[in-house]
Amino acid sequence: MRATSREAPLPAGVNIGDRPYFALARNAQGVVIDGPYRDRVSGQRIFNVARRLSSADGSFRGVAVLAVSQRYLTEFWQGVVSPGNTVSLVREDGVVIARFPETPARR
Numbered sequence: 337m338r339a340t341s342r343e344a345p346l347p348a349g350v351n352i353g354d355r356p357y358f359a360l361a362r363n364a365q366g367v368v369i370d371g372p373y374r375d376r377v378s379g380q381r382i383f384n385v386a387r388r389l390s391s392a393d394g395s396f397r398g399v400a401v402l403a404v405s406q407r408y409l410t411e412f413w414q415g416v417v418s419p420g421n422t423v424s425l426v427r428e429d430g431v432v433i434a435r436f437p438e439t440p441a442r443r
Contacts, residue, residue, distance in 0.1 A: 361386035361399040369427055372406060372434070381406040383433050406434045 352358050357370035364387075371383030382403050389397040413423050413436035425433040 355384075357384040357386040357401060358399055361388045361401075362396055364388060369433065372431075375403070378405075406438075409434045410436045410438055 355370075357368060360368040360370060367385060367387050369383060369385055372381050373383075374380070375382045382405050385402045385404060386399045389400055391397045409425065417423050417436055422436065424435045427433055
């Protein structure tokens with residue numbers, strides 16, 4: 337782990353190898369987006385943006401991950417979206433990552 341806003345190094349026994357973003361990034365050459373889901377630690381709805389890290393020889397070295405809070409985006413959008421308009425961030429597969437205004441079922 338190079339940087340974190342949580343704990344570094346990770347506590348003994350913690351393994352992120354089972355997380356979907358890890359497997360997706362490990363097998364991809366570009367950026368992958370996983371989620372949204374409710375974070376186990378904060379309880380907030382988040383999504384992850386991840387990218388494979390490779391050694392000089394191309395072998396897998398790990399992943400760089402950015403966890404993004406949906407609340408951060410919706411608060412930003414609240415300040416720039418005109419009343420009556422909506423904005424959505426949607427993955428290529430059609431999954432809605434974040435939306436403003438939020439729908440009651442997604443809070």
